[in-house]
Amino acid sequence: DGGITQSPKYLFRKEGQNVTLSCEQNLNHDAMYWYRQDPGQGLRLIYYSQIVNDFQKGDIAEGYSVSREKKESFPLTVTSAQKNPTAFYLCATGTGGSTEAFFGQGTRLTVV
Amino acid sequence: RKEVEQDPGPFNVPEGATVAFNCTYSNSASQSFFWYRQDCRKEPKLLMSVYSSGNEDGRFTAQLNRASQYISLLIRDSKLSDSATYLCVVTSDSWGKLQFGAGTQVVVTP
Secondary structure, eight states: OSEEEEESSSEEOOOOOOOEEEEOOOSOEEEEEEEEETTOOOOOEEEEEEETTTEEEOOTOOTTEESSBBBTTOOOEEETTTSSEEEEEEEEEESSSSSEEEEEEOOOEEEE | OSEEEOOOOOEEETTOOEEEEEEEESSSSSOOEEEEEEEEEEEOOOEEOOTTTTEETTTEEEETTTTTTEEEEESSSOOOOGGGEEEEEEEETTTTTTOOOOOOOEEOOO
């Protein structure tokens, strides 16, 4: 199947632990993005990548890290430095330029 | 000031009625505009792009007003299945970093 796969769908972690969210795509898109959504709020950009081995901070990068070693993969690590990590995390891809983005189904992270 | 602002609603709409709402953006250099639909606890999905001349897709009509820096979405003959949150999305740089509004909730009632 073509598309964007995020895993896991639900994730529970203890406070103080790092956790890595997976995002894989087979759409051959150059651009990949990570967004965070809190209840009743819009999507906020965490990190984005236009090309392999390059990525840029978004609006709320503190406490997060990413890598882009392969075109297909853009994992997000939520570190213990992120003060309020419980949220809905969405990965998206696009062809770059002024074109639309396509989303994975998201990962709901709950930190207890 | 937020880059993209929307009335959060909810807009309560009787089935079969028409509803319209706007989204304002602050960056006059914004290049592309989209409406996304998001169902509860799901990922956003592209509803339609918004073109300078305005465009229509079935019961949905989108308009762009660059002078006043807003886009609009109109839904005619509302269906129960139109109940969702509608996200306004704007790109403002050459490679397309997307800026999202917080969304407008629409509730269509029988």
